[in-house]
Amino acid sequence: MELTLPIPNLRAIMPELVMTFWACLVLVVDVLISKERKTWVGYLALVGTLVTMAFTLPLLGTRTSTFSNMFLVDGVALFFKFIFLLATALVILVSLRYLDIEGVNLGEYYAMILFATLGMMIMAAGNELITIYLSLELMVISTYVLCGFIRRDRRSTEAAVKYFLLGIFTSAILLYGMALLYGLTGTTNLTEIGRALQAKNLGANPALLLAMIFLAAGLGFKVAAVPFHMYVPDVYEGSPTPIAAFISVGPKAAGFAVLARLFLVSLPAIRPQWGTLLWVLCVMTMTLGNLVAMKQSNIKRMLAYSSIAHAGYVLIGLVVANEIGLASVVLYMFVYAFMNIGAFSMVILMCKRGDRGERIEDFRGLARSHPWAAIAFLVFFLSLAGIPPTGGFIGKFYLFSAAIQANYVWLAVIGVANSALSVYYYFRVTMLMYMSDPSGEIRLTLSPSLVFALAVMVIGTLAIGLYPSPLIAAARASMAPIFGP
Amino acid sequence: MDLSFLFFYLFAAVAVGAALVVVLNRNILHCAMALVLMFFAIAALFLMLGAEFIAAVQVLVYAGAIMVLFLFVILLIQIDRVQMLRFAHRQSPLVVIIAVLLLAELLYMIIRGTLGIAPGGADAAAAGAASGSTEAFGALLYTTYLFPFEVASVLLLAAMIGAILLARLDKEEVGGVSRQDMS
Secondary structure, three states: OOOOOOOOOOOOOHHHHHHHHHHHHHHHHHHHOOHHHOHHHHHHHHHHHHHHHHHHHHHOOOOEEEOOOOEEEOHHHHHHHHHHHHHHHHHHHHHHHHHHHHOOOOOHHHHHHHHHHHHHHHHHHEOEHHHHHHHHHHHHHHHHHHHOOOOOOHHHHHHHHHHHHHHHHHHHHHHHHHHHHHHHHOOOEHHHHHHHHHHOOOOOOHHHHHHHHHHHHHHHHHHOOOOOOOOHHHHHHHOOHHHHHHHHHHHHHHHHHHHHHHHHHHOHHHHHHHHHHHHHHHHHHHHHHHHHHOOOOEHHHHHHHHHHHHHHHHHHHHHHOOHHHHHHHHHHHHHHHHHHHHHHHHHHHHOEOOEOOOEHHHHOOHHHHOHHHHHHHHHHHHHHHOOOOOHHHHHHHHHHHHHHHOOOHHHHHHHHHHHHHHHHHHHHHHHHHHHOOOOOOOOOOOOHHHHHHHHHHHHHHHHHHHOOHHHHHHHHHHOHHHHOO | OOHHHHHHHHHHHHHHHHHHHHHHOOOHHHHHHHHHHHHHHHHHHHHHOOOHHHHHHHHHHHHHHHHHHHHHHHHHHOOOOOOOOOOOOOOOHHHHHHHHHHHHHHHHHHHHOOOOOOOOOHHHHHHHHHHOOHHHHHHHHHOOOHHHHHHHHHHHHHHHHHHHHHHOOOOHHHOOOOHHHHO
């Protein structure tokens, strides 16, 4: 058989190539570095994310595809890649000291984070079912390992096992949906699936509906939407805190990227059906997340339910599913990376050897002893609750106004009502910090990298809130490939 | 009617029956053996579709490698005869009703929905012969599907490192026993 090897456009996958190289480099360097100096490996991984960002920058504005149209370079993919790289860099920064405290300072930790990031980057760029599935598995398998990283800790192991079992179960469901889609159309390419469904007029086929439900369920697990959220509180509580921050941002954003591309590119034929499905998921996710978050006494569990609620807000953008709706999704995920990793970093600040400092009570009177830390926490909470002048307000404002413009008034009303609910539990912690006296001496775990990361996140959250126009313009421009000319 | 249809239903029935035994039987060893039978029946279905490569992989990887792993695990956890596993725990009636409803819905959608490729049909066999044979499969893997192929290799690397990371014994964790003594 004559076999001509294709010559792929390697420039398009440069960021992924650099990331793969760097993950392997981290693994090799890790072996050469003595046990006391493992923090260097972390800095090396941090440099890796920055270098990858530098290689992603020149691609901005280009639109191309390579590897038989399986890998896309477009605005959406690039915007998501920046979110992932940013989140990864922040998570590495806040991990450096934390791993020491937990006594698991191993270089492989950073390699697994980089592998997970690589998986997310390919997910956002994948235009083909097999590519998407494999990159998704790359992402989740790396995160399973990271969840169970503190092996002597039972809760960490429990988190990993729960995440793993439920994760493979939903992966199978996702795969079933993909198989049905392939069976219906005979192709795995997203663009061609969309075309085949239109051409064969399969819009009313029940099997297509089934495929859609399976895909929504499989990806709903990744973005932590209700009713696929059961694992979230346990996994976030048990995992190492930086990893909880990582899972709450990275895989969630990657799940949204795939969900948006899959539904908009492949399934426009059943737009009303998936619109209704996502509407129901969206309302359930917002409401349940916020209601249950109110009753938590563990701050990591509270943030877990809050992250479920935020997945609900972002789903509004997918229900609307027009240019402005999706632009507000990427905008929100960008802001969310700052504010949510920021809030989890505050928990890292409280953690000491043998005590993870995750009771809400631990924050009592923080403002008296450490006013700056309390202000940072206040900024993140204001942003998460969506109060100006923070980035969270801008994100929510765009999501809700996108819903109103597209005549989803009820969705916007429920969203605003939920935001009001969320103020209650964010301010419960704030009240404890500001209005009560400390019950004992509060000792914070401060390290230069953690303080630097917190400063970046506070400034980022505030800067987006005060001067959002460049980011909004970038988010809207990134949507052009799907909607524009 | 084509004779291949008869064989299709035969193998399909064996596969479903064996799968039921896997779930319902209380002796985990019997379950494992039924699973092997199911893998073979599925491999036979792939063969009928002309996909000999996938059939071979099914037997080698699933019935071979993965089952050996299963049996090793069963060997290691030493289940007593008394304490046999029950997979089908007692469920509340509501769960059963919802499950039955979901199953009915699934069946309805699958029966009503027509897939592009009919099971066991001639065109399916032709399509399988074109894409499922080892040669065609290899060619596809190194041309059209080169990118996912590479992603899979990174995935396996990450999974391997992860498995080693979670399973290895550290010096401090085994309490003074050095790694040389362990091996």
